[in-house]
Amino acid sequence: MTPLRLAIVGLGKIARDQHLPSIAAMPAITLVAVADPNATLDGVPHFASLEELLRNGPPIDAVALCTPPLMRGAQAAAALAAGKHVLLEKPPGAVVSAIAPLTEVARASGKTLFATWHARFAPAVEPARAFLAQREIRSVHVIWKEDVRVWHPGQAWIWRPGGFGVFDPGINALSIVTRILPRPFFLTAAELAFPSNCAAPIAADLDFTDAAGLPIRAEFDFRQTGTQSWDIVVETDQGRLTLSAGGAKLIHGDNVLMDEKKVAYPAIYRRFVELITRGESDVDLAPLVHVADAFMLGRRVVVDAFEE
CATH class of the missing domain: 3.30.360.10 (Dihydrodipicolinate Reductase; domain 2)
Structure with a gap:
């Protein structure tokens, strides 16, 4: 199987501590780009925003959105519209109503939307x-x-x-x-x-x-x-x-x-690859609804x- 070409959007603490080591340990995924206005990663192409990445970046299959919650809904919509699979860090967004319609967008486009709860x-x-x-x-x-x-x-x-x-x-x-x-x-x-x-x-x-x-x-x-x-x-x-x-x-x-003391994130990425292979999405909003x-x-x- 050809490795999934993944870009990380938002290179903060959770991305560096959890996402990067998990991706590096998975032959099924290769990190091909990062997008962050303030942070870079040695040896990996960098872009200031998701929009710039989608416009000028290398070919990618999927994005992992590790940005603050308020940004994730619009970024997920943009990535799905560009034909990319989307992994959402928790919480999937700051507004419940912004996330639910994305599942229909993902279904219509044949792409995977995975709202993770690590x-x-x-x-x-x-x-x-x-x-x-x-x-x-x-x-x-x-x-x-x-x-x-x-x-x-x-x-x-x-x-x-x-x-x-x-x-x-x-x-x-x-x-x-x-x-x-x-x-x-x-x-x-x-x-x-x-x-x-x-x-x-x-x-x-x-x-x-x-x-x-x-x-x-x-x-x-x-x-x-x-x-x-x-x-x-x-x-x-x-x-x-x-x-x-x-x-x-x-x-x-x-x-x-x-x-x-197993780390949860490798299992998250295995689940993401599994969902993509099956052509499915996984979006459970119950925890976010309780917060709302x-x-x-x-x-x-x-x-x-x-x-x-």
Whole structure:
């Protein structure tokens, strides 16, 4: 099989830390270009924008969009219109309504649109899903707390409208919970803490339920120092199931069922190639819808200004 000719658009931290190593390790993909107004990659043709890449760049089959969420919808539309397959970093966009029509564009053009949720590819997620499918679930508690200064240093866009704030990591948790629970759920109440100098929240407390009345509580916080918390605790009729380390570790009661440090992104790119081979798309907007609901329903409180 001829390698997929891929261009990365947006050469920031996530692209350098996760996408580039994963692509380099995959014979099925070759990186042929990057597009970023401020960053370059040695030995790879560079373009200032997606538009310039599509106009003047080398032949490509697909693009991976690693730009801020507010830009991704329009960029995906442009890439699909140019006949390219599209991989969207999470979240797929800042506006739910901008993403859904792209699936029809992809279908009509015969191209693949893949809205990735990298947390779903963590090794313990599918085993947790299988475990919960056979149990009575009594409650779910999500604790997703990290230090924004460590994980998003200098990323001013995250505090602007459409930047998501604490929901940038929080949506990872929602992507896992929407995958492992057997029934859809919906928001009932939320409180969002906005720094006095920011347009996006630094913390959020969310309450959900489903048609059966299952209590689901999520706590997101960007102000965590010391030990970082990426945990989902599920109480069942056969004991407690805990996903920790962002889905890398699975614990049933006191028994560690799985503790792996596999990186999710190679699996994402394998899935992308598989979708292209099958002529399919994969666009699940459920995690993004939950975030939109939180902004719609959430009670807003103002907290201390955020300083980098």
